[in-house]
Amino acid sequence: MSTAQQLRETGEAMGLRGAELQNFVRDQQTLEREERERQRQDREKEDERLEKMRLFEIEQKAKEDERKAKEDERLERTRLFELERGKLELKRGEEARQEKEKERQLELEREERARKERERERRLELEREERARQFQIDK
Helix, strand or coil: CCCHHHHHHHHHHCCCCHHHHHHHHHHHHHHHHHHHHHHHHHHHHHHHHHHHHHHHHHHHHHHHHHHHHHHHHHHHHHHHHHHHHHHHHHHHHHHHHHHHHHHHHHHHHHHHHHHHHHHHHHHHHHHHHHHHHHHHHHC
C-alpha cells in the first residue's frame, strides 16, 4: 500500500504536475482500494469455502460416528443374543443331564425293588422248603 506522499513522488517522477498529479494520486488510491476490496472478497470466499469444507467434514464425521454407533449396537445385540443362546443351551444341557440322572435313579430303584422282590421270593421259597422238611420230619 502506497501513501499519498509516495504516490505524489511517483507521479512527479513521471513528470506529472498540478491536476494531472492529483488525478494520478486519486486514481492510484482508487485502484489500491479496489485491489484491497478484491483481496478482502477473495479472503471471504476462501474463508467461506474453508467453512463449508469444515462443515462437510463435521457432517461426514457425524455420519461415520452414527454408522459406527449403529454397528456397535448391532454387534452388542448379536453378542447378547449369542450369550443368551449359550445360556439356554447350557440350561437345556443341564436339564437333559438332570433328566438322565432321574431316569438312572429310577432304574436303580426298580432294580433294587426287583432285587428285594427276588430276595423276598427266595426267602419265601426257603421257608416253604423248610416247612415242607419240617412236615416231612414230623410225619
